[in-house]
Amino acid sequence: MDGERGRWRQCLLGGAVFAVCMAGTTLPTPLYGLYQEKFGFSELQVTVVYAVYAFGVMGVLLLAGNASDVVGRRPVLLTGLGLAALSAGCFLCATGLGWLYAGRMLSGLSAGLFTGAATAYVIELAPKNGSSRATFVATAANMGGLGCGPLLAGVLSQYAPWPLYLPFVVHLALVACSAAVLLRLPETVRERQSLAAVRPQRPALPASVRRVFVPAAAASFVGFALFGVFTSVSPAFLVESLGVHNRAVSGLVVALAFFASTAGQLAAGRIGVARSLPLGCAALLAGLLLLAGALYWDTLALVVLSALVGGGGQGLTFRGALSAVAGASPAGQRAAVISMLFVVAYAGISVPVIGVGVLTGPLGLEGAGLVFLACMTALVSTAAVYLLRHPVREE
Known part of the structure; x- marks a missing residue:
């Protein structure tokens, strides 16, 4: 003991x-x-x-x-x-x-x-x-x-x-x-080698995995993009549009999204991959719509709800995506396929966020945010429809 x-x-x-x-x-x-x-x-x-x-x-x-x-x-x-x-x-x-x-x-x-x-x-x-x-x-x-x-x-x-x-x-x-x-x-690693033995990992996507990978990666991309927007531009939105100058409040709003993701990942382990991916997409969609409402009506409560609902959806989709992709991958290529999923997810943190920054000049922060949300809504809706028509099988 x-x-x-x-x-x-x-x-x-x-x-x-x-x-x-x-x-x-x-x-x-x-x-x-x-x-x-x-x-x-x-x-x-x-x-x-x-x-x-x-x-x-x-x-x-x-x-x-x-x-x-x-x-x-x-x-x-x-x-x-x-x-x-x-x-x-x-x-x-x-x-x-x-x-x-x-x-x-x-x-x-x-x-x-x-x-x-x-x-x-x-x-x-x-x-x-x-x-x-x-x-x-x-x-x-x-x-x-x-x-x-x-x-x-x-x-x-x-x-x-x-x-x-x-x-x-x-x-x-x-x-x-x-x-x-x-x-x-x-x-914990018993047989260690020198640093010279480290080799670059090439992301791989075998044909047998694509049917599962594409919708799972799309949902992961949207979830991480939502996090990217929350952690990069939401403090500015809280100040400029809502008049919230308290940085502790800004930090709490961002933190709620990550804490909700933890809860979503825990829930995904209980409800299973087949249901966590479409449910996570639905929660992401709801989180995006709540954030759109917050931008349109300048309402702090909707920002908080968006963080909670969208963060939970990100947790559901990402753990579901990892499980689905790992289960569908050939054993010899599993690490490479998972690396590919992480690359797509982190591209979601970076590329859309830069796009929001580019659009902020001509459209303003709220207008740029609404364009971002429209694009992400279309992407996650497509992934959700595909997953409902082609459910991921439990491994």
């Missing part, structure tokens, strides 16, 4: 390290308005600063997604924490837009290293009969950490001194504590 308790303690500590790293990736969210005031850049530049993060994540997933399988979990995670610390350092030293680009890129590289390695590590630290619970710990750490970032920064920047510095100082302290914890946790 003591051995099992010890393994669960290690699993939870690994999850805490995972959460700290992911919190750093969303920490700047409620601070973009302050950076705009300080450096005088446009809404388009805000969205590009945000999207640089996704390009960093995709680069690592493609070039070094299997690194922790080769050199071990702890070296990769310690590298990820080092990159997170460098990212915080860039924001602390920021004297212009270039520092923000560098900080976001380093943050993306850190998250790219953590996404696969920390998920596997948390599961491997748990007792052998606890893989299901450990998977939820990893999921909760990932999404919960993403949600805690804007909440922490929003509260500190609103109610404590040095709003552009204190959140990153606190995160650096948490990163240092996480590194100390990680050094005390065991390595």
Whole structure:
């Protein structure tokens, strides 16, 4: 019993390290308005600063997604924490837009290293009969950490001194504590090789998987795009259209979307893949419509409901998509197909968000948001209709 308790303690500590790293990736969210005031850049530049993060994540997933399988979990995670610390350092030293680009890129590289390695590590630290619970710990750490970032920064920047510095100082302290914890946790990869053995992963899409992959990827793209808009431009919308200048409130609204995603992923495990994908698409559609209503009528309550409903839909669709795609993939190509799904998902965080930034100039923030929502609604509706006509079979 003591051995099992010890393994669960290690699993939870690994999850805490995972959460700290992911919190750093969303920490700047409620601070973009302050950076705009300080450096005088446009809404388009805000969205590009945000999207640089996704390009960093995709680069690592493609070039070094299997690194922790080769050199071990702890070296990769310690590298990820080092990159997170460098990212915080860039924001602390920021004297212009270039520092923000560098900080976001380093943050993306850190998250790219953590996404696969920390998920596997948390599961491997748990007792052998606890893989299901450990998977939820990893999921909760990932999404919960993403949600805690804007909440922490929003509260500190609103109610404590040095709003552009204190959140990153606190995160650096948490990163240092996480590194100390990680050094005390065991390595779970038994047969390790040198870094030279790491090879780039090429995304693959076998013909047998396309029937499942295309609608699952479309739903994942929309879910991540919704997150992208919430974390990049929603604080500006709250200020400009709703007169909400409290950064703690802005951070909370963004955090709710990530917390709801955690609940959606937990629900997906209970209702099954076949139902979670179409139900998730329906929830995403409802979340998009609620956000459209919030933009049209300038209503804070609808923004909050959109975060909750859309976040839950994202959790349902993404866990359902991962399960469906993994189950339909040939064993020898499963990792490559899953990498392809992650690349599509992170493209959803970056490409549409930049599009919103481009359209903000001629159409205004609300008009650009409505165009984005119309495009995403068409995409997720098409995916939902396809999934209803061609249900994904349980594996």
